[in-house]
Amino acid sequence: MNLLILIALLAFTTAGYGQDILKIRAGIIGLDTSHATAFAETLNKGLKKAENVPLFEGVKVVAAVAQGSKDIESSISRVADYTRIVRGLGVEIVDSIEELVKRVDVVFLESNDGRVHFEQLKPLLAARKPVFIDKPLGGNLVDVIRILDAAKKSKVPLFCSSSLRFSQTTQAVRRGSLGRVLSAETFSPANLEPTHTDLYWYGVHGCEALFTVMGTGCETVKRGTTSDGKIEVTGVWQGGRVGVFREENGKDRAGYGGKARGEKGEAIVGTFDGYDVLLSEIVKMFRGGPSPVSLDEMLELYAFMEAADESKRRGGAVVNVQEVIAKARAVVAARP
Numbered sequence: 001m002n003l004l005i006l007i008a009l010l011a012f013t014t015a016g017y018g019q020d021i022l023k024i025r026a027g028i029i030g031l032d033t034s035h036a037t038a039f040a041e042t043l044n045k046g047l048k049k050a051e052n053v054p055l056f057e058g059v060k061v062v063a064a065v066a067q068g069s070k071d072i073e074s075s076i077s078r079v080a081d082y083t084r085i086v087r088g089l090g091v092e093i094v095d096s097i098e099e100l101v102k103r104v105d106v107v108f109l110e111s112n113d114g115r116v117h118f119e120q121l122k123p124l125l126a127a128r129k130p131v132f133i134d135k136p137l138g139g140n141l142v143d144v145i146r147i148l149d150a151a152k153k154s155k156v157p158l159f160c161s162s163s164l165r166f167s168q169t170t171q172a173v174r175r176g177s178l179g180r181v182l183s184a185e186t187f188s189p190a191n192l193e194p195t196h197t198d199l200y201w202y203g204v205h206g207c208e209a210l211f212t213v214m215g216t217g218c219e220t221v222k223r224g225t226t227s228d229g230k231i232e233v234t235g236v237w238q239g240g241r242v243g244v245f246r247e248e249n250g251k252d253r254a255g256y257g258g259k260a261r262g263e264k265g266e267a268i269v270g271t272f273d274g275y276d277v278l279l280s281e282i283v284k285m286f287r288g289g290p291s292p293v294s295l296d297e298m299l300e301l302y303a304f305m306e307a308a309d310e311s312k313r314r315g316g317a318v319v320n321v322q323e324v325i326a327k328a329r330a331v332v333a334a335r336p
Helices: 002-014 033-046 050-056 079-088 097-103 115-126 139-154 168-174 204-214 278-288 295-313 321-334
Strands: 024-031 059-065 107-110 131-132 158-159 181-188 218-225 231-237 242-247 257-262 265-268
Touching: 024 033, 024 097, 033 050, 033 079, 033 278, 050 278, 059 079, 059 097, 107 115, 115 131, 115 139, 115 218, 131 278, 139 204, 139 218, 139 321, 158 278, 168 231, 168 257, 168 265, 181 204, 204 231, 204 242, 204 257, 218 321, 231 295, 295 321
Parallel strands: 024 059, 024 107, 107 131, 131 158, 181 242
Antiparallel strands: 181 257, 218 231, 231 242, 257 265
16 A cells, blocks of 8 residues: 555646545544544545645545543543544544554544553554554553554554644754754643653643754753743753753743754744644655654653653652663563
8 A cells, every 4th residue: 555655646746736646545543632623624625725735635534433542531521522523524433443444544543542552553553554643652651662663563654743843943943944953942731641641641742842853862851840830841962952841831931832042043943833734744654755753753752751750750850761761661571
C-alpha cells in the first residue's frame, strides 16, 4: 500500500487539481477527542475551501471505531456526541479495530487515553497501515518505548505530535530563522490526569513546542513551581543551552505561547495555529512521505516529561534524562 500511496502523491504533484488521484481511505480509532471530529470535518467537507484542495484532496475518513478509555470520565463522556458528529460526515461506525483495518489504508489513532495506544497499534502495524498517533503517545515512558520499539521494528510510517509543533513561527525557528537557538521558554495549559505522567495529558503541547525549537540533546531536567504556584520545568541541553516549560496562568502566560532566543535575535514560538497545520503533515506521510518527527525526538520529548515527574518525586532534584530512559527500558525488558 505504501508504494501505491507514493504513486498517488506523484500523480497529484504532476496533475492539475481537477484531475482524479488515487483515493486514500482513512480510519479513526477513538472518538473521545475533538481532534477526531476536526480531522474528519476537514477531510470530508473541507475541500469546499480552495486552499485546502492541494493539501487534502484524495484523503477521506471512511470508517471509525469508538474504542478508547474505559475509566477516564472526561473521555468517555464525549464518545456519544463525537460519534454522532462523524457519522453525520459520512463515516461508517464499525465495532472493532479488526473491522476497521479491512476498510482503510491509513489510520488516525485518536484515543485520548495513551495507555490503550500500544494494544490498539499492534493490529495496525501487523496490517502495515501508516498511523498518526494523537497525544499523548502513551500513559508513561514504558508505554512510549514499547510503541516506538514496535514502530522501529515494523518500519511502518508513524508519528505522534501536538499541532503546536507546526505553528508558523515555531517552524520558522526550527528551520533556522534565528540561527542556533540558545534558549527558549514555552507555556501551555497543563491539566493533569492521575492515570498518566503529569505533563503527558496536556502539558505536552507546550513541551512539544519547546522541543521543536530546541531539538534533541536534553541532558537534565528539574521541576519546580513558578512564583504563582504553577508547574515549571527546566531542561539543560548539550552545550549548556536552557529550555523552560511553564504552565499557563491566564495572565502573563495565557493559553499557548513562548519565546526563543538565538544567534540572530528573538521570536515568538509555541502559538496555536489550528489543527490543519498538523493535518497537512499527517497527509503528507499518508501519501508516502516520511514521518516529520523522528522516533528519537519523540522518545526524548516524552522522557523529558517523565524526568519532570521523577524530579517531583525527588523533591525538585536534577534528574538525568538518559537515566530515566534506561529505567523505563529495564521495565520493558523485564515485561516485554
